Amino acid sequence: METFWWVLTLVLMAVGVVGTVVPLIPGSVIILAAAVLHRLMLGPEHSAGWTTLIALTVLMLLSQAVDFISGSVGAKYFGATRWGALGGILGGLAGIFFGLPGIFFGPLIGVAVGELLGGRGVLPAGKSAWGTFLGTLAGMVAKLGLALVMVGWFLIAVLT
Numbered sequence: 001m002e003t004f005w006w007v008l009t010l011v012l013m014a015v016g017v018v019g020t021v022v023p024l025i026p027g028s029v030i031i032l033a034a035a036v037l038h039r040l041m042l043g044p045e046h047s048a049g050w051t052t053l054i055a056l057t058v059l060m061l062l063s064q065a066v067d068f069i070s071g072s073v074g075a076k077y078f079g080a081t082r083w084g085a086l087g088g089i090l091g092g093l094a095g096i097f098f099g100l101p102g103i104f105f106g107p108l109i110g111v112a113v114g115e116l117l118g119g120r121g122v123l124p125a126g127k128s129a130w131g132t133f134l135g136t137l138a139g140m141v142a143k144l145g146l147a148l149v150m151v152g153w154f155l156i157a158v159l160t
Helices: 002-019 027-042 050-077 082-117 122-159
Strands: none
Touching: 002 027, 002 122, 027 050, 027 122, 050 082, 050 122, 082 122
């Protein structure tokens, strides 16, 4: 039975790593849930300790924060205004209804439209949308790195 829980844990963690770069899959949350499930099913003597679970929780919260702010930080760095930020939020919400392409392109289009409605020209609006894209991309890379650290930390804690 122990083998089953190990396989399930590793599969969930793999799904979590993939989920850090695929929108709508809460990757770091799945990794943390896998670690908690492993501890609950195998007990403290065969799983990660409290220190590891607390560290994984902190890393998960950091990953969520990176996800939340990365696009807006990129947009702001490239000169987005409040109109662009509002457009990005609304574009992101609207994008949810259009599947994977909408989730990715919704905020970009929203920032550009928000900037245009706010009275900025096409070039500044495009620059803000480009910043949103770069910020979102940097956020994905950071979340992937955090997910790999989470998995590595768990495995080292349990296997050593």
